[in-house]
Amino acid sequence: GEDVEQSLFLSVREGDSSVINCTYTDSSSTYLYWYKQEPGAGLQLLTYIFSNMDMKQDQRLTVLLNKKDKHLSLRIADTQTGDSAIYFCAELMDSSYKLIFGSGTRLLVRP
């Protein structure tokens, strides 16, 4: 079945690293995405990773994929107050147009 799970809430201090975790159940997913949603706004694509990759780095963002455990993580280095938002993990099903979203992790960055 299709299911993407995330923890609901994460609180970190400014300057620390944040790690947001996601698990998915369908091994046929091809692409995995991280989106950011600020209050009252739409979803902004942060980064994505192909399912045949283990890691992708993009400035302060590092995505790690453990395909065996179906686990995806997003690490934000030197977290800033502007990073406070809801982060959604999503998987794209192979041979499908369906993007399956997790319920989102609310990141709170304390000064």
Next chain:
Amino acid sequence: NAGVTQTPKFQVLKTGQSMTLQCAQDMNHNSMYWYRQDPGMGLRLIYYSASEGTTDKGEVPNGYNVSRLNKREFSLRLESAAPSQTSVYFCASSEKAGRDTQYFGPGTRLTVL
């Protein structure tokens, strides 16, 4: 480029009223999508249009209809609104359906009383 635009931003309806949510994209994308977002849940796909002239049901199509008016525009219609349709609605587009990144509009917050 404005990207994906949606109108209106907010709407309040009474049960049984109808309305159409509008979406347009200026990225020359082939595929467009309608999602709803409910508290504590991720986005769920209502309908999508893989290309101009085609539409298909997503996860939660009941109570909705869509029209792919042209390549740019994809509208979502509620014929007889129900309180269960209170939600935030997002439109998205991608270059083509499947493996291309989806880009989202700012959303329409709909309340049905």
